[in-house]
Amino acid sequence: MSYSEQLRVPAGWWAIGLFFGLTFVTAVGFYAGPEIAGAAALVTAAGIAGALLWYGRPRVLVDPEGLHAGDAVLEWAYAGEVLVHDRAATRHRLGPGADHAAWLLVRAFVPGSVEVAVTDPADPHPYWLVSSRNPALLADAIERSRAISPSGS
Numbered sequence: 001m002s003y004s005e006q007l008r009v010p011a012g013w014w015a016i017g018l019f020f021g022l023t024f025v026t027a028v029g030f031y032a033g034p035e036i037a038g039a040a041a042l043v044t045a046a047g048i049a050g051a052l053l054w055y056g057r058p059r060v061l062v063d064p065e066g067l068h069a070g071d072a073v074l075e076w077a078y079a080g081e082v083l084v085h086d087r088a089a090t091r092h093r094l095g096p097g098a099d100h101a102a103w104l105l106v107r108a109f110v111p112g113s114v115e116v117a118v119t120d121p122a123d124p125h126p127y128w129l130v131s132s133r134n135p136a137l138l139a140d141a142i143e144r145s146r147a148i149s150p151s152g153s
Contacts, residue, residue: 002062003141007107007131009056017048058105060130062141064149067116069105069130076149080117080127082142084135087111099126106131114138 021044029037061068066075085093090113094106103125106113112135116128132138 002145003060003138004062005060005132005134005138007056007058007060007105007110007133009052010109013052013109017052021045021048055107058107060105060132060138062138062145064145066149067128067130067142069128072103072105072128074116074118074128076146078118078120078123079142079146080119082117082139083115084139085113085115085129086135089113090129090131093129101125103128105129114142116142 021041024044025037025041028040032040058070059068066073067079090106090111093102093113093115094104101124103118106129110131110133112133113129113131114135116130118125118127130138
C-alpha cells in the first residue's frame with residue numbers, strides 16, 4: 001500500500017453536532033420533563049455520532065490493485081492522466097467545469113482533490129474526482145503505483 005487516507009469529519013462538525021444536540025435536548029427537557037430529556041439525549045447523541053462517523057468513513061487507498069475511493073476501485077489498466085486540484089480548481093470541477101457523468105467521492109470539508117481520467121471506453125464515467133487533504137501526495141502515489149503495476153499504462 002503506497003497511500004491511505006480516511007476522510008474523517010473535522011472536529012468543528014462534531015462541535016456543531018454537540019451544539020445542535022444540546023439545543024434539541026434542552027427544548028425537549030423544557031417541554032416533556034427530565035426523564036424524556038434523558039432518553040432524547042441518548043437517542044440524539046447516538047444519531048449525531050452515527051451520522052458523523054458514517055459520513056467520515058470513506059477511505060482513499062492506493063495499492064497494487066488500483067485506486068480505491070470508498071467502496072469503488074479504479075484498476076490501473078483504466079487509470080489515465082492525473083490532475084491535482086486545489087480548493088478553487090476543485091470548486092470549478094464541482095460547478096461550472098463539471099461533467100455530470102463524473103464519478104465523485106468529495107467531501108465539502110476537504111479542500112483539495114485529485115482527478116483521474118478513466119480510459120475504459122465501456123465505463124460511463126470520464127473521470128474520477130476524489131477529495132484528499134494531501135492531493136499532491138495522492139497523485140504521486142497514483143503515478144508511482146500505476147507505473148509499477150503489471151497492468152498499468
